[in-house]
Amino acid sequence: MQQINFILSLADANLILSQRNAEWCGHGPVLEQDIAITNITLDLLGQARNFYQYAASLVNQSGNMPGNIATEDSLAYRRTEREFKNILLCELPKGDWAQTVLRQFFYSVFCKGLYTQLLQGQDAQLSAIAEKSLKEVLYHVRWSGEWVMRLGDGTAESNQRMKQALQFLWPYTGEMFMPAGFENNEIDLASIKKQWLSQVRSILEEATLQLPAGNIFMQSGGKKGIHTEHMGFLLAEMQYLQRMYPDANW
Amino acid sequence: MNHQFIKKLYYGDIPDEPGSGAAYIAKADTAAWPLWEVFIRSKRGLDHKHAGSLKAADATMAIENARDVYTRRQEGVSIWVVESKNIHASNPDDAESFFDPAEDKVYRHPSFYELPDEVKHM
Structure with a gap:
C-alpha cells in the first residue's frame, strides 16, 4: 500500500501540473513557446500515465478493490480531491508566464534528483520509468532555467514579474522535501x-534574483490529500466528462 | 448605405481590428524578436536541409524553438539556425538571365564519357 501511494503521488503531481500547463495551449506568448510548453505538458502527461499504469497493476494485484478493476483512467478520473497526493506546487494557478516557467523550473529540478534516485533503485519498473522520464526532465530543466534567467535578468518589468513569482511560489517548495511516510527508504x-x-x-544568481532568506513558513498537505482552494476547480474541469458520462469512450 | 455583406477573406488577409490583442502582440513580436531560418540534419552523414523559419530572441532560444517546432516527430539529429537577415538571396527577377542560359548546354552534364566496367557507384 505504501508503495502504491508513493507511485500515485508521483503520477498525481505530473498529471495535475500537466493539466495546469495545458491551460497555455493556444494561449502561449508566441507560437514557438506555445508549442514548447505544450510539448512539456505532454511529456508530463506521458510520465503520469506510466506511473498510473504501474500503480493500477499493483492495486489490482493487491486485491484491495474486488470487482472494481483499477485502470490508469479510473485512478486519474474517479478519485476525489482528498485521494490526490500531488504536492501543492503543481496545482497552483498558472499565473503569468514568469510564474509558469519558475514553477516548472522548481518542479523539474526536483524531478531530476528524484528520478536519478529511482533509476538506481530496486524496483525495476520504477527504474525503467525514471530512465525514460529523465531524458525529458533534463530538457525541461534547461528550457525553464533559461526562461528564469531571461526574465530575471531582462527588462524592469520581467524582473519584477519574476520577483513576484518567486515570492509567491517559494513557500510551496518545501513540501517537495518533506517525507509523507510513503516514500520507500531508497529515497533520500x-x-x-x-x-x-x-x-x-x-x-537564480544568474537571473539576478535573490533566494528568499530567513525562516519562511512552508506550505504542505498535498501529499496527504489536503489541497489548496484551487484543486477542486481543477479536478471539476478535468474529471467532468468521466463523472458526467462514466466510461465514456471515443 | 454601405452594405456590410460577408466578405470572403483569405488566410493572411484577415484585417486587424483596432486595439485587438492579436494585432498588438504581432507588432510587438515583430519588433522584438528576429526571424531565424532553421536547418535540420535528419540522419548522421546527411546534410542539413532547410526546414522552415521561426521567431526567437537569440540563437540559444532559436535552437530550442527549432527543437520544439521541427523535431517533435524524430525529424532530426542536428540543428543549425541562422538569422534570416544574414541570408542573401538571388532576385527572382534575375531568374531568366541567371538560370535559363544553362538550358541548352547539355554538354555540361558528365554524361558523354564511356565508363569502364570497373568503375562502380557512378
Missing part, C-alpha cells in the same frame, strides 16, 4: 534537497 529527500538548492541558487 535530504540529498535531493541539497542538489536542488544548489542548482536553483546558481540559476
Whole structure:
C-alpha cells in the first residue's frame, strides 16, 4: 500500500501540473513557446500515465478493490480531491508566464534528483520509468532555467514579474522535501534537497534574483490529500466528462 | 448605405481590428524578436536541409524553438539556425538571365564519357 501511494503521488503531481500547463495551449506568448510548453505538458502527461499504469497493476494485484478493476483512467478520473497526493506546487494557478516557467523550473529540478534516485533503485519498473522520464526532465530543466534567467535578468518589468513569482511560489517548495511516510527508504529527500538548492541558487544568481532568506513558513498537505482552494476547480474541469458520462469512450 | 455583406477573406488577409490583442502582440513580436531560418540534419552523414523559419530572441532560444517546432516527430539529429537577415538571396527577377542560359548546354552534364566496367557507384 505504501508503495502504491508513493507511485500515485508521483503520477498525481505530473498529471495535475500537466493539466495546469495545458491551460497555455493556444494561449502561449508566441507560437514557438506555445508549442514548447505544450510539448512539456505532454511529456508530463506521458510520465503520469506510466506511473498510473504501474500503480493500477499493483492495486489490482493487491486485491484491495474486488470487482472494481483499477485502470490508469479510473485512478486519474474517479478519485476525489482528498485521494490526490500531488504536492501543492503543481496545482497552483498558472499565473503569468514568469510564474509558469519558475514553477516548472522548481518542479523539474526536483524531478531530476528524484528520478536519478529511482533509476538506481530496486524496483525495476520504477527504474525503467525514471530512465525514460529523465531524458525529458533534463530538457525541461534547461528550457525553464533559461526562461528564469531571461526574465530575471531582462527588462524592469520581467524582473519584477519574476520577483513576484518567486515570492509567491517559494513557500510551496518545501513540501517537495518533506517525507509523507510513503516514500520507500531508497529515497533520500535530504540529498535531493541539497542538489536542488544548489542548482536553483546558481540559476537564480544568474537571473539576478535573490533566494528568499530567513525562516519562511512552508506550505504542505498535498501529499496527504489536503489541497489548496484551487484543486477542486481543477479536478471539476478535468474529471467532468468521466463523472458526467462514466466510461465514456471515443 | 454601405452594405456590410460577408466578405470572403483569405488566410493572411484577415484585417486587424483596432486595439485587438492579436494585432498588438504581432507588432510587438515583430519588433522584438528576429526571424531565424532553421536547418535540420535528419540522419548522421546527411546534410542539413532547410526546414522552415521561426521567431526567437537569440540563437540559444532559436535552437530550442527549432527543437520544439521541427523535431517533435524524430525529424532530426542536428540543428543549425541562422538569422534570416544574414541570408542573401538571388532576385527572382534575375531568374531568366541567371538560370535559363544553362538550358541548352547539355554538354555540361558528365554524361558523354564511356565508363569502364570497373568503375562502380557512378
